[in-house]
Amino acid sequence: MLKHLKEEDFNEEVKTGDVLVDFYATWCGPCKMLEPVIEEFAEARGKVKVIEVDIDEHEDLAREHGIMAVPTLLVYRDGKLVNKQSGFVTKDILESWYKEENR
Numbered sequence: 001m002l003k004h005l006k007e008e009d010f011n012e013e014v015k016t017g018d019v020l021v022d023f024y025a026t027w028c029g030p031c032k033m034l035e036p037v038i039e040e041f042a043e044a045r046g047k048v049k050v051i052e053v054d055i056d057e058h059e060d061l062a063r064e065h066g067i068m069a070v071p072t073l074l075v076y077r078d079g080k081l082v083n084k085q086s087g088f089v090t091k092d093i094l095e096s097w098y099k100e101e102n103r
Contacts, residue, residue: 016079070086073094
């Protein structure tokens with residue numbers, strides 16, 4: 001499931017289950033390249049919640065989570081941050097990274 005987020009909903013959204021959060025910007029070239037990868041990942045992993053957060057619309061949320069570059073991906077498991085990855089990744093890299101970090 002891929003969804004855009006309201007800032008006040010962030011903690012509630014990552015509270016349970018596996019959640020991939022994509023911090024991005026509309027002006028970011030690598031973010032645009034990553035978008036179809038994220039969409040494929042969301043479709044292939046139906047039980048993983050995928051949330052997109054535009055850093056320009058949610059500056060406080062980006063600052064709170066230490067986002068210094070985009071794209072940055074965060075993986076939460078039951079409310080706990082288990083991994084953080086900055087920069088573009090291919091679908092294969094994302095799949096292997098997710099499997100390794102989230103067994």
